[in-house]
Amino acid sequence: MSSVAPAVEPAAPGRASGLSATFEHVRYVLGENRVTAFAFGLLIIILFAAIFGPYIVPYDPLASDTAAALKPPSAAHWFGTDQLGRDIFSRVIVATRLDTFIAVASVALVFLMGGLAGIAAGYFGGWTDRIVGRIADTIMAFPLFVLAMGIVAALGNTVQNIIIATAIVNFPLYARVARAEANVRRNAGFVQAARLSGNGEARILLVHILPNIMPIMIVQMSLTMGYAILNAAGLSFIGLGVRPPTAEWGIMVAEGATFMVSGEWWIALFPGLALMIAVFCFNLLGDGLRDIVDPQRRT
């Protein structure tokens, strides 16, 4: 409906610029899209738990109390207790910080590596493109989780290595999306204009092209965020991630799994639920985020 758009434009008054306009825009997108608003609500809860978790939980997540071991959910222990008598509610909340940290850090890392490599490949083409493309292909040739396992096993069981492994596994996704997007734009008019303005190649990439790719990259980041959480939990579940007794959803599910058969369902269920909600939240967030970040939507 291009013919309608100009009719709308004059209606746009001199908009309040800056922060208030951004806030107004976010409010509009959320109002328009209930699902995104719901995901945002979840995100706020998750972030709140990640930041303030350790200060608000009723019990020390690491303190064991053998007298109160394997108690089902009750008023004192909302999510029950595990085999060492630790409060599962406290542990689930406290674990939010570690799990989201791993996810955020690995996504940030892969965005830097994959995103930049991809943009460079798409923009320069030629050898850069071939090298980045083959690296991505090589990584994709492995079952991703097995590759992550291999990397952690080789480098050692630390949070840092989990982050690196998760980032490497996601590299092809970012590189390919960024490459495709940059490739489309490398001869766009505004890039030519930037060349005429005397911008160097690196500056064109970072200042002119990268911001235009951000909307789609942010959707990608939101989606892989869920995957990164699962990956970190998965590594911990099979014993290659964070070591006990650290509170972490994957380990907690792993520990709880052995008690499932004897009827103590709550030990695995609640961390599993937390994991599910976090992944769910990040997946839902993607589309809404794109609407917020994309300036075209700010008519």
Add this chain to the structure above:
Amino acid sequence: MTAQPLLDVHDLTIEFTTRRGIVKAVQHVNISVAKGETLGIVGESGSGKSVTSYAVMRILDRAGRIAEGSVMFSGIDVKAASENEMRDLRGREISMIFQNPRAALNPIRKVGDQIEDVLRQHVQSAASDRGEKAIEALEQVKIARPRERYHAYPFELSGGMCQRVVIALALACNPQLLIADEPTTGLDVTTQKAVMDLIVELTKRRHMSTILITHDLGLAAAYCDRVVVMEKGRVVETAKSADIFARPEHPYTRKLMRATPRIGVSLRDLLPEEEVALSSASPRLRGEADARSAAGEGDSPQTALAETAPHPDPLPAGGERKQKPLLLVEKLVKEYPRQGAGALLSKLFSRKPPVEAEVFRAVDGISFTVGHGESVGLVGESGCGKSTTSMMVMRLLDQSSGRIAFDGEEIGAILPQAFARLPQRKSIQMVFQDPTDSLNPRFTAARAIADPIMQLGNIRGRDALRARCEELAGLVGLPVNLLDRFPHQLSGGQKARVGIARAIALHPKLVILDEPTAALDVSVQAIVLNLLQDLKASMGMSYLFVSHDLNVVRLLCDRVIVMRAGRIVEHGSSERVLGDPQDGYTKELLTAIPHPPLPV
């Protein structure tokens, strides 16, 4: 029109629900089309001409709805008809030709199959002879060797060919009404003529009615029986096409007619009457007024101007330089390997070297000059190499051979990447064809204008930059309060002004204008052309004006170079080339332009 009209649109109002409430795209429109009549709907973008036709087909966006009025098509109430009835109507009774023929065709299906689809959909023929019917349809739109073309994919055909296929599709079921929505926008003038002649011939022969939607008054006048002029969702005038040019009633129609470039008028004549008096001085006056108002706060633009004004000029000024042309191009050649995109793919996926690279000469040894303060038009149809030439002069593209000298210095040998940092970069700038595509969607207008200054200029500091941007905005007549908007919040004309402001920000000596008005409405085009002319006079720039529109070139350029297939076929002063063309191709180009009758 004594009989019942074929299509009767009565008091039609169409509303769109948008974020800012309800927008009335079309208001109280009355249009009727008699059987066998060709009706032109003329209007600029946003006038609601396309939306009206979408309502007739009932293919409005989900946000749009017919709020009032009725659409009757040969006794059927389109507004009340069920979706099933509409589906029968579309294609069989009313069909449509869209603006972009490539987008209208499915890129991965053979054109013959696509025609068969339509036939099958409306059960027009038995399965056995459907193929023959499709070939016949291709034959009727004068596609050479229809039997071979039947198996062609859209990407294997030229733009004009694709539009012919679309016409064949639209006419395959012998509809009663054909709606052509800007059928020739984006096609070359000679192709446009061929396509329009074809449409008129076919529809006349079949006694069909046609609605031609266009922004081009000349086109409407040449091919339509009656013309409806629309402005801002309303019909402002309906008349026989002969009458509308002889006696335009509505001021808007007069304004449109004035703005259409034609023979025997000057640039100033294109502007609306009331603005002519103002215009000769207006952009500069406005610029100065803005500069004065900006001078109140912090750095004065006068000092900013003084800082940029003295460009590094290695050559001694004087008589010696006067004789030398500003730009000298000699035996310029650009060759491409013939495979195009396929070569890139095979390079990526196969180890073996590409099969012997046959070369295609996009630019085949051309030579020309552009003098100081001169504007030269580079004219030709798509694929003639004019854009490639401008890219090479611009140093965005490396030439295969030949030399380019700018202001006495060889620049042809400098690689495009290296050129970005040289002082000459400031002196050669460009205004791009598509104002939307050439502005970074994430930069505000001010940021876009400031970009070259930040990279190559010597204005530092936020306030000085801002002042310079406001000064430039004043020069190109862009309201200062629009500087903080993003491109999508600006209209086409405003975007064009931003592009021009950016190009002149560094006081270039040569500006290459690559069809700067091709994407603009005629009234905006008139203003932008005048602006360019004023700027040239006040800043002493030279223009290389790349265009396919001879009427526009005639207005702005001192000399014209006509290109075809990479070679120059004719060159000389605008008056001479366009008034008394020597080359057959130039003549062909000139006769293909649809001319509106001269206003009295």
